[in-house]
Amino acid sequence: MSTYAQKKGFGAVLWDYLTTVDHKKIAILYLIAGGFFFILGGLEALFIRIQLAVPNNDFVSAGFYNEILTMHGTTMIFLAAMPLVFAFMNAVMPLQIGARDVAFPFLNSLGFWLFFFGGVFLNLSWFLGGAPDAGWTSYASLAMASETHGIDFYALGLQISGAGTLIGGINFLVTIVNMRAPGMTYMRMPMFTWATFVTSALILFAFPPLTVGLFLLIFDRMFGSNFFDVANGGNTIIWEHLFWIFGHPEVYILILPAFGIFSEIFAIFSRKRLFGYSSMVFATVLIGFLGFMVWAHHMFTTGLGPIANAIFAVATMAIAVPTGIKIFNWMFTMWGGSIKFTTPMLWAVAFIPSFVAGGVTGVMLASAAADYQYHDSYFVVAHFHYVIVGGVVFALFAGAHLYWPKMFGTMLNETLGKVTFWLFLIGFHLTFFIQHFLGLMGMPRRIFTFLPGQGLETGNLISSIGAIFMAIATIVLLINVIMTQVKNEKVGNDPWGDGRTLEWAIASPPPFYNFKQLPLVRGLDAYWLEKMEGKNGMTPAEPLGDIHMPNNSFIPFVISLGLFIAAFGAMYRAETSWGLLVLILGMAVTLGAMFVRSIKDDHGFHIHKEDLMDDDNDKGVKA
Amino acid sequence: MKMLAKWRLLSLFAMMALVLSGCGEPFLSTLRPAGEVAQSQYELMLLSTAIMVGVIAVVTIIFIYVIMKFRRKNDNEIPKQVEGSHKLEILWTVIPILLLLILAVPTVAATFKLADVSPMEKKNADGKTDALVVNVRANLYWWEFEYPNEEIITSQDLVVPTDEKVYFNLKASDVKHSFWIPSAGGKMDTNTDNVNKFWLEFDSKGADEAGGLFYGKCAELCGPSHALMDFKVKALSRAEFDQWVADMKAVEEPVQAETQTAQQGQEIFNNSCIGCHAVTPANTAPEAARVGPNLTNFGERSRVAGVLDMSEENIKKWLEDPEAYKPANKMTGKYPELSDTELDALTEYLMGLKVQK
Numbered sequence: 019m020s021t022y023a024q025k026k027g028f029g030a031v032l033w034d035y036l037t038t039v040d041h042k043k044i045a046i047l048y049l050i051a052g053g054f055f056f057i058l059g060g061l062e063a064l065f066i067r068i069q070l071a072v073p074n075n076d077f078v079s080a081g082f083y084n085e086i087l088t089m090h091g092t093t094m095i096f097l098a099a100m101p102l103v104f105a106f107m108n109a110v111m112p113l114q115i116g117a118r119d120v121a122f123p124f125l126n127s128l129g130f131w132l133f134f135f136g137g138v139f140l141n142l143s144w145f146l147g148g149a150p151d152a153g154w155t156s157y158a159s160l161a162m163a164s165e166t167h168g169i170d171f172y173a174l175g176l177q178i179s180g181a182g183t184l185i186g187g188i189n190f191l192v193t194i195v196n197m198r199a200p201g202m203t204y205m206r207m208p209m210f211t212w213a214t215f216v217t218s219a220l221i222l223f224a225f226p227p228l229t230v231g232l233f234l235l236i237f238d239r240m241f242g243s244n245f246f247d248v249a250n251g252g253n254t255i256i257w258e259h260l261f262w263i264f265g266h267p268e269v270y271i272l273i274l275p276a277f278g279i280f281s282e283i284f285a286i287f288s289r290k291r292l293f294g295y296s297s298m299v300f301a302t303v304l305i306g307f308l309g310f311m312v313w314a315h316h317m318f319t320t321g322l323g324p325i326a327n328a329i330f331a332v333a334t335m336a337i338a339v340p341t342g343i344k345i346f347n348w349m350f351t352m353w354g355g356s357i358k359f360t361t362p363m364l365w366a367v368a369f370i371p372s373f374v375a376g377g378v379t380g381v382m383l384a385s386a387a388a389d390y391q392y393h394d395s396y397f398v399v400a401h402f403h404y405v406i407v408g409g410v411v412f413a414l415f416a417g418a419h420l421y422w423p424k425m426f427g428t429m430l431n432e433t434l435g436k437v438t439f440w441l442f443l444i445g446f447h448l449t450f451f452i453q454h455f456l457g458l459m460g461m462p463r464r465i466f467t468f469l470p471g472q473g474l475e476t477g478n479l480i481s482s483i484g485a486i487f488m489a490i491a492t493i494v495l496l497i498n499v500i501m502t503q504v505k506n507e508k509v510g511n512d513p514w515g516d517g518r519t520l521e522w523a524i525a526s527p528p529p530f531y532n533f534k535q536l537p538l539v540r541g542l543d544a545y546w547l548e549k550m551e552g553k554n555g556m557t558p559a560e561p562l563g564d565i566h567m568p569n570n571s572f573i574p575f576v577i578s579l580g581l582f583i584a585a586f587g588a589m590y591r592a593e594t595s596w597g598l599l600v601l602i603l604g605m606a607v608t609l610g611a612m613f614v615r616s617i618k619d620d621h622g623f624h625i626h627k628e629d630l631m632d633d634d635n636d637k638g639v640k641a
Numbered sequence: 642m643k644m645l646a647k648w649r650l651l652s653l654f655a656m657m658a659l660v661l662s663g664c665g666e667p668f669l670s671t672l673r674p675a676g677e678v679a680q681s682q683y684e685l686m687l688l689s690t691a692i693m694v695g696v697i698a699v700v701t702i703i704f705i706y707v708i709m710k711f712r713r714k715n716d717n718e719i720p721k722q723v724e725g726s727h728k729l730e731i732l733w734t735v736i737p738i739l740l741l742l743i744l745a746v747p748t749v750a751a752t753f754k755l756a757d758v759s760p761m762e763k764k765n766a767d768g769k770t771d772a773l774v775v776n777v778r779a780n781l782y783w784w785e786f787e788y789p790n791e792e793i794i795t796s797q798d799l800v801v802p803t804d805e806k807v808y809f810n811l812k813a814s815d816v817k818h819s820f821w822i823p824s825a826g827g828k829m830d831t832n833t834d835n836v837n838k839f840w841l842e843f844d845s846k847g848a849d850e851a852g853g854l855f856y857g858k859c860a861e862l863c864g865p866s867h868a869l870m871d872f873k874v875k876a877l878s879r880a881e882f883d884q885w886v887a888d889m890k891a892v893e894e895p896v897q898a899e900t901q902t903a904q905q906g907q908e909i910f911n912n913s914c915i916g917c918h919a920v921t922p923a924n925t926a927p928e929a930a931r932v933g934p935n936l937t938n939f940g941e942r943s944r945v946a947g948v949l950d951m952s953e954e955n956i957k958k959w960l961e962d963p964e965a966y967k968p969a970n971k972m973t974g975k976y977p978e979l980s981d982t983e984l985d986a987l988t989e990y991l992m993g994l995k996v997q998k
Contacts, residue, residue, distance in 0.1 A: 080865035080968040153862045159816040159833045160863060248833045254817065255834055288711070289718075294725035319819060319830050319860075321811075321837035324756035328749045335741045335748075339734060342696075346733040347725075349703050355720045356713040367708055374700050378693035385744060387751035388685040390827020391671045394819060394860040458672050458686075459665030460823035462860045465868030469948060472856070473666040550719075 037570035039123035040530055044130050045109035045425060049418075051134050052101030058141070059098050060492060062090035064485055067449070071482035073470040083466035084151040085168065089141075091154030092172065095268065096179060097137040099410050103275045104133075104186055106417045107214045109425050111190065113521035114208045116199025116539060118532045121192040123568045124615075129186035131578035136179025139585055143171035153464060155265070158246035158257035162238060167589055173236045174585040178578070180225055180232070187221030190214055199520070200559040201539035205299070208519040208543075209285075209292055212299050213278025216306040217271050223310065224267035231260035240588060258320060262313035270309040272406065274302060276413030277344060280366045283416055284348050286516045287363040288355030291543055294347040301340035301347075308337045318389045327386040334384035341377055345370060360514065361435030365416035368443050369408065376404025379454065394464075397457025403450045415442070415495070423513040427526045428506060434498040438491045445487025452477045518546035523556045531565045534558075534630050565625040573615050580608030668851035671823045675847020675855065677806075678826025678840070681751050688747065692740050755827075758838040761808045773802065776810045779818035779831040781864060782970050783934045783947060784857070784872045793889045793922040796934030798942045799857065799874045802882035803845040811837040814928065819861035822874055824851060828860050848876035854943055865969040871947045888996040892937055895920045898990050906990025909983055913976040920994060933972065940995040946970075956988045 026034070035043060065086050069077045078086065112120055120126050143149040150172035152160040161169045194215045198207070207215070235257070237243040244250035246257055285292045292298060314322060314330040348370065357363065379401040383389050392398055415438070422430045456477040461468065468474050512522040520537060521528075523545040537556035541547050548556055584604025591597035664672040674683040760772035769790040776787040777799075787794045801807050811820050813831040821828035826841045843855070859870035877885060898907040910920075917933030919926065942951060946967055949955040959966055961984065964973040979987065 080868070084862070084865060084867075157817055157861070159813075163816050163864070253834050255832065288720070289713075290720050291722045291724070293723060294730050297725065297730050319828050321830060321832060321835065324753045327756075328752045331748050331752065332745050335745055338741060339737050342737045343730065343734055345700065346703075346729070349700070349707055350723075350726075350729065352707045352711055353703075354723065355711050356715075356718045357708065357711050358713045370704055371697075371701065374697060378696055381693060381741070381744070382686070382689040385685050385689055385748040387748055387755050388682045388689065388827070390755070390829070391679070391682045391686070391823065393828060394821075395823075455664060458670065460669035460671060460856065460858065462821065462858050462868075464862040466865070467868050469871075472669055 034570070036575055037127075037572045039119075039127045039568050039570055039574075041108045041112050041120050041123065041126060042425065042527060042530070044126050045105045045107075047130050047134075048101045048105035048108060049425070051130075051137065052098050052105055055093050055097035055137060055141075056099075056102065057492070059090050059093035060489065062086050062093065064489055066090060067482040067485040069466065070468070070478050072479065073468050073475055075467055078466070080466045081148075081151065084153075084464075085144075085149035087464055088150045088153050088156075088168075088172075089144075092140065092150070092176070093137075094406075095154060095272070096176060097133075097140070099272050099406070099414070100183060101133055101137075102414045103217075103272060103410070104130075104183075106210075106279065106414075106421060107190060107217075107275060109421055110521055111211050111214045112193065112197070113424070113524065113528060113532060114211045114519050115194060115197060115202055116520050116533060116537050116544075117193060117197040118536075118565065119568070120189050121196055122189050124571055124574065125185050125189050127571065128574035128577060129182040129189065131574045132182030132185065132581070133179040134182075135578040135582040136175045136177070136182065139178060139582055140171055140175030143168055143175075146171075155261055156235070156257075157261075158235065158238075158254035159248075161235060161257075162246055162254075169235070170239055170589045173232045173239070174589060177229065177232045177236070178581050178585060180228055182578075183221060184225045184229075187218040187225070190218040191222065194218070199533075199536045199539050202544075205296065206539055206542050206544070209281035209295070209298060209302075210275070210278035212302055213274045213281070216302050217274045220267045220271050220274070220306050220309060224264045224271065227260045228264035231257055231264070234260075236588075240592065255320060258317055259313070262316045263310070266313040266316065267306075267309045269402075269406070270305060272410045274305065276410045277302065279413045279417040279420070280348065280369055281351075282519070283362045283366040283420060284351045285518055285543070286420075286514060287358045287360055287366075288352045289358075289516055290351055290355035291518075291546075292347065293350040293353070294343070295542060297343055298347055301343045304340040305337060308333065308340070312337065315384060315386070315389070318386045319393045331384050331386040331389075335381055338377065338381050338384075345374060345377075358516070360419075361430070361432055361439060362416040362420040364436060364439045365412045365419070368439070369412045369416070372404060372408030372412065372443075372446070375451075376401060376408050379404065392457060394462055395457035396453045396461045396463055399463045400450050400453035400457060403453070407446055407450070415439070418495075420514070422502070423509050423526045424521055425527060426503070427508045428502050429509055429513055430502050431498050434494055434501070438494045438498065441487050441494065442491035445484045445489075445491060448484025448487060449481050450484070452480050456481070512545075518543040520544055520556065523548075531567060531625055534565075535560050535562055562627055562630060564627055565630070566622055567625060568622045569620055571615075571620070573611050576611040577608050577615075580604050580606070580611060583607060666851075666856075667824065667847070668854060669823055669856045671827075673824055673847070673850070674826075675851060676825040676844050677842040678755060679824060681754065682827050685747060685751055689744055692744055696737075696740070755839065758808055758840055760806070761810075761838060770808075772806060772808050774808045774810065775799065775801070777812070777820055777831065778928065778931075779811075779813040779820065779859065779863075779870075780971075781815050782859075782866045782870045782967050784820075784870075785931065785934065787924050788886070789924070791886050791890065792924050793886065794919070794924045794931070794935045795889070795922065795938060796936070797872050797944065797947050798938075799872060800882065800885055801843055801874060801876055802879045803843050803848050803876045805879065806840045806842050808840045809838065811839070816863050817861050818859045818863050818870065820857070821860040822855050822857045824855050825874070830861060843874070843876040845876070845878065851876075853877070866967045869946075869948045869967050871944070873943045873947075875943075885997065889922045889937065892921055892996055893923070896994065898993055900989065900993075902986050903990040903993050905983075906986035906988070909979070909987050910990055914987075917972075917975065922996075936991070936994055938994060938996045940992045941997060953988050953992060956991055957984045960984055960987060 069075050148166040148168050150168035152164055234245040238246050244252045246252045246254050281292055312334045315334045318327050383392050419430050419435050459473055461474050509526055511525055535558035538559035584601050587597050587601025587604055591601055667673045674680040765771055774789055778785040785796050786799045811829055811831045813833050817832055819828050819830045825843050829837050829839045855874040857872040857874055898904045918936045920936050922937040945951055945955045945959050963970050
């Protein structure tokens with residue numbers, strides 16, 4: 019059964035990826051789709067900066083600008099950052115806990131295809147009458163007033179991709195609870211796995227409020243219900259609450275995995291175990307917990323009153339404590355270590371000052387009375403780009419370089435990697451640092467232009483110049499990726515030489531069953547412990563035996579496709595004769611596929627012991 | 642040691658103040674506070690910035706030391722594997738908590754102070770308030786300011802007396818907007834669901850620096866022309882303000898145009914414009930009937946449509962094609978196309994709409 023190394027035609031490869039349930043291939047799918055949307059969102063960001071480079075610019079029109087800013091935010095959060103985070107979770111987490119796959123491989127595939135079709139649906143709005151234009155927050159009064167189908171694309175598209183995310187989160191939770199290798203106790207789990215665990219819990223609790231909010235919006239717009247219609251007793255503030263009860267944990271859903279990736283990098287390239295591991299775990303859990311208690315700080319100016327504002331202000335400040343613990347732990351991981359400045363390490367090192375800058379403005383924003391000035395100004399824009407770009411995007415770049423060998427078996431070029439790093443770092447600070455001051459000088463956010471003579475010209479021009487650097491950095495990364503894949507120089511198990519956790523104990527990329535024999539975990543940084551004792555692999559925890567594997571399936575693709583079709587039907591139902599038919603057809607496809615899945619027994623297959631013994635020894639755990 | 646810390650904090654404060662002041666224009670910048678609210682918010686900014694710069698300094702020092710000192714010198718070196726340190730970890734848990742407390746106490750105090758609108762509730766014998774109250778109504782791309790005690794309405798240019806608290810009732814008539822006068826103080830949303838209340842104060846010194854005219858902004862995305870939903874604030878001394886109110890109240894009937902051209906303009910106005918735009922300041926018409934800005938004192942305003950400089954040329958441009966200057970505004974297409982002579986007449990009439998003698 020060692021089909022892994024066989025050469026296949028393009029059609030066969032495509033079919034393999036359309037039907038795969040292997041977490042490593044799904045990770046690659048997430049990486050490609052997320053990367054595509056990242057570039058799309060980046061182009062939208064460039065249009066924004068071109069438009070705002072000079073006052074009274076007419077590069078894009080006012081209405082079109084609102085579409086661009088909405089799609090930039092929505093794309094970057096839902097379709098780029100989250101899937102890219104999911105790519106690394108899928109690629110690495112099962113390996114880190116010594117599992118052969120996630121708990122529900124079929125659902126893993128379903129989660130990806132739901133996200134993918136939701137994202138495609140959302141972006142088709144560009145060609146079908148206009149994109150959503152009420153901001154990524156889509157506040158209800160403006161969303162209800164929007165005349166095009168843009169908001170419908172937003173609500174339906176996010177609903178579909180959100181379902182995929184929720185499924186993915188549940189899957190990761192179950193995987194980490196149930197599928198850890200022998201000896202892998204909770205307090206021996208690598209930090210990235212811990213981050214995945216807490217993030218998945220956040221997804222489980224944060225996405226339902228969004229789902230509810232989106233359904234209310236869909237019902238209002240499509241069936242004339244009046245949840246947000248003030249004239250009929252509705253209330254638009256409810257949307258703000260629902261959105262931010264989701265929206266605030268969402269930023270932790272993004273940043274915690276980033277923290278996880280950086281925790282791995284600091285330990286690996288300092289050759290030192292993570293300083294204060296237990297307090298890191300505790301801080302991660304605490305951030306996740308507090309993340310649900312602070313949503314109203316996005317609504318300080320909504321008029322909730324001084325009591326609510328004061329409580330949420332203090333709660334928000336409290337989050338700074340566990341975050342501070344993490345920052346110091348990372349620095350003391352490097353303290354006394356042996357630091358090697360590889361590309362991933364450069365990103366991690368640059369992350370500390372960048373993220374601290376974003377974090378401290380977060381505390382400033384928490385001060386409710388002062389926030390009345392910052393709120394919805396460019397100060398906020400600067401703040402969240404400092405944490406999301408300086409935290410999440412840096413981590414994604416770092417993670418891409420770090421895990422590229424594990425995902426593809428090749429190393430990205432280090433020189434080009436460092437070029438990307440320096441260009442992006444300079445561009446990032448050039449673009450966003452000045453925006454703090456633009457906000458304080460009175461520039462509101464989400465404006466399509468500004469008039470001359472208000473003291474805002476210089477700052478905006480500098481900001482736009484910075485964006486060019488980031489664009490070039492991304493292009494260099496793309497060139498790097500293409501060059502690396504063309505050269506295709508394969509690397510060994512532990513290409514960085516300092517791997518500490520289980521994923522570095524097996525081949526790059528790992529065989530489709532990951533571990534020939536499940537490894538025995540004897541402590542934190544299991545692989546490092548073995549290396550220090552002079553062994554070059556893990557001790558197996560079980561005798562060589564048959565491995566049960568799931569079959570590939572095309573059904574997840576079909577289920578998601580059905581919802582994609584149904585969404586068009588739902589949207590055009592009121593104004594066309596065929597809308598209802600398409601809605602029914604789409605739902606029939608989805609429900610039919612689910613029915614087939616339910617009644618068809620799929621027992622998977624076994625890889626026999628004899629075949630495993632034929633495989634190269636270094637692909638699995640050494641016997 | 643304590644002295645040193647105190648001295649450092651003080652000098653940090655002074656430096657921050659130096660850096661931050663002189664940032665931005667006096668009529669627009671939050672860093673040039675021109676009133677009690679903006680001032681207390683500015684002080685909170687300085688306090689939080691000082692604390693945060695301190696935090697950044699500590700992190701930066703450790704950070705630079707670490708990445709300089711602990712570079713890999715020898716490929717075979719294996720550093721000591723340290724689990725952690727309870728002492729250090731407690732240290733960097735407790736110190737941030739203390740720093741946050743220093744910030745939290747004034748934050749909570751200021752939050753309550755800025756929310757104190759009790760004088761709005763105190764009615765005097767006439768059923769009015771002693772405090773000056775302005776009802777702000779935000780509309781797709783224009784602002785209406787009603788003075789309920791004085792029973793007058795104006796639009797686009799808010800007129801306020803300096804050196805006293807002005808209380809605001811805020812709401813929106815179509816979608817959510819947000820009312821922001823950066824130099825006078827932080828914003829409050831105008832919701833479609835409820836009336837929000839807050840107060841601001843405009844001090845005469847700040848008003849002088851700003852040339853008597855503050856800039857106001859809509860701070861909540863509200864549609865294509867969100868960026869152009871500006872308004873202005875004229876800050877007058879109490880005596881001047883009283884005079885302005887008296888002048889406004891004196892206009893009971895639409896003022897008759899004087900020149901012949903202006904009279905033609907008034908005729909056009911009465912045929913095409915008066916359905917939306919009132920030229921008397923009384924607040925007797927219901928809100929639903931007040932669909933466009935009140936133009937009683939249009940000729941004295943600082944801008945045309947909130948964004949164009951006040952000039953005959955700009956009025957004509959605006960009347961010819963409002964869509965070009967404020968996309969998706971509600972005025973476009975509501976009146977027949979105007980010929981050049983009609984434009985001249987209408988412009989002359991509008992420029993003549995003045996209440997102050």
